[in-house]
Amino acid sequence: MDEEALSNLRILVLGASSAAAILFVAARPGASPAKASLSAERKVEQVEKNIKVLNGTPQAQLFPTMRFMSASLGISCDYCHVVKDSNVDFASDEKESKRVARDMIKMTMLANKTTFAGKPEISCFTCHQGQVTPKNLPGLPVPHLDAARAATTLSPSPTPALPPADAIFNKYSVAIGADAAAGKIHSCAVRGSVANASGSTGTYEAGQVIPGKVYETIITSRGTNARVINHNRAWEKTPYEIHPLEGLQLKDTSLTLPLSATIGLRGEYVKAETTKMDQINDRQTYVVTATRGDGKRERLYFDAENSLLLRRVSNTNTVIGVIQEETDYEDYREIGGVKLPTTIRVATVDSLNPTSTRKLESIELNVPIDDAKFAPPIADK
Numbered sequence: 001m002d003e004e005a006l007s008n009l010r011i012l013v014l015g016a017s018s019a020a021a022i023l024f025v026a027a028r029p030g031a032s033p034a035k036a037s038l039s040a041e042r043k044v045e046q047v048e049k050n051i052k053v054l055n056g057t058p059q060a061q062l063f064p065t066m067r068f069m070s071a072s073l074g075i076s077c078d079y080c081h082v083v084k085d086s087n088v089d090f091a092s093d094e095k096e097s098k099r100v101a102r103d104m105i106k107m108t109m110l111a112n113k114t115t116f117a118g119k120p121e122i123s124c125f126t127c128h129q130g131q132v133t134p135k136n137l138p139g140l141p142v143p144h145l146d147a148a149r150a151a152t153t154l155s156p157s158p159t160p161a162l163p164p165a166d167a168i169f170n171k172y173s174v175a176i177g178a179d180a181a182a183g184k185i186h187s188c189a190v191r192g193s194v195a196n197a198s199g200s201t202g203t204y205e206a207g208q209v210i211p212g213k214v215y216e217t218i219i220t221s222r223g224t225n226a227r228v229i230n231h232n233r234a235w236e237k238t239p240y241e242i243h244p245l246e247g248l249q250l251k252d253t254s255l256t257l258p259l260s261a262t263i264g265l266r267g268e269y270v271k272a273e274t275t276k277m278d279q280i281n282d283r284q285t286y287v288v289t290a291t292r293g294d295g296k297r298e299r300l301y302f303d304a305e306n307s308l309l310l311r312r313v314s315n316t317n318t319v320i321g322v323i324q325e326e327t328d329y330e331d332y333r334e335i336g337g338v339k340l341p342t343t344i345r346v347a348t349v350d351s352l353n354p355t356s357t358r359k360l361e362s363i364e365l366n367v368p369i370d371d372a373k374f375a376p377p378i379a380d381k
């Protein structure tokens with residue numbers, strides 16, 4: 001879900017270690033923005049030219065899936081896709097590795113279906129662990145398993161009693177002042193900066209009018225990425241195309257916006273349960289597993305002491321594995337009686353840009369936002 005990943009959809013930086021890193025841009029036809037609507041979630045085979053095994057996968061999952069396969073093997077897109085005249089021909093089956101990858105996808109799908117009752121337990125990473133050729137033998141000498149030590153590590157540790165999820169949400173609401181703010185906050189305008197692990201930096205701007213209207217614009221040297229939700233219509237703009245935001249992508253986008261993931265947090269989930277304690281840096285946290293209205297499950301990490309939300313992990317189940325996305329919230333500051341995070345770091349399965357950090361320099365509540373900001377994005381030039 002980060003904007004840099006979106007711009008990487010069609011840019012491959014090849015040979016980053018060689019003297020000249022070359023940019024390859026693959027121009028492919030995008031969907032017509034005029035037809036953008038929430039009703040139809042496009043499948044990969046409806047958009048792409050040469051899909052033989054991923055049929056039925058939502059188009060929105062194609063690039064995350066490709067990045068997941070790349071990261072699982074420690075390779076970039078050109079390992080499987082052929083590059084011609086500085087363009088990547090994604091549809092071509094010229095490379096043997098792409099054909100092998102198809103068999104691997106089929107094997108992974110079959111293993112999950114037949115052995116794991118349809119649950120996405122096996123993924124490319126299960127075997128590959130970041131390498132092209134998986135190890136299938138333990139190295140010799142094998143690690144010496146000390147019988148006495150093995151026994152002690154198995155001794156059960158006492159599990160502390162965990163507070164119920166509702167109590168955790170309530171404490172969080174009090175901690176950030178959400179209850180006091182309820183009904184009083186109608187809009188929010190945010191400005192700041194973005195720094196990507198890939199090295200690019202830029203400006204960040206977002207606005208939200210409750211209910212139903214949000215926009216987010218990120219401008220880097222790579223171009224403009226934007227997302228707009230206007231009630232039942234939504235779009236995403238990358239430097240190369242504009243397409244509708246579909247299915248799970250919609251809630252995913254809404255949850256990246258300042259008011260949804262904070263004062264509106266509880267309302268994003270229909271079910272929640274405290275599952276364990278975990279540590280983030282030096283902070284103890286309660287982990288709440290929460291189910292969204294659209295069925296997606298997320299893990300929320302609340303600081304056990306000050307009750308603030310420190311992390312949100314969102315998993316997307318795909319046929320080749322579970323794709324994780326992690327958002328960290330830091331530097332909470334009080335704005336108009338509400339405490340909001342001002343540093344937000346998103347980590348995605350994207351070897352070309354593993355993290356993207358937003359610093360919110362200005363957050364204004366209840367300011368008017370020009371309605372034109374919620375109009376469908378317009379292509380550059």
Ligand code: HEC
Binds near residue numbers: 076101
């Ligand atoms: C391990 C091999 C592998 C890697 C790495 C890989 N792909 Fe793919 N890609 C495939 C296979 C296999 C298909 C076809 C899937 C099918 O037939 O259902 C495909 C299909 C595609 C398609 C659809 C092409 C069409 O028109 O049918 C696009 C677009 C694509 N990949 C983009 C990428 C991008 C971007 C990356 C890098 C982030 C990438 N791929 C990395 C194996 C790979």
Ligand code: HEC
Binds near residue numbers: 073097125133
């Ligand atoms: C059950 C284990 C397992 C899983 C799961 C698995 N692979 Fe593999 N894969 C292998 C093994 C083993 C090899 C090496 C075969 C060989 O050397 O002949 C391999 C080889 C490959 C190769 C060829 C590499 C080369 O030598 O160029 C590609 C590409 C590949 N896998 C992609 C994938 C993708 C993509 C996925 C997930 C959809 C995946 N694999 C899932 C075990 C696995």
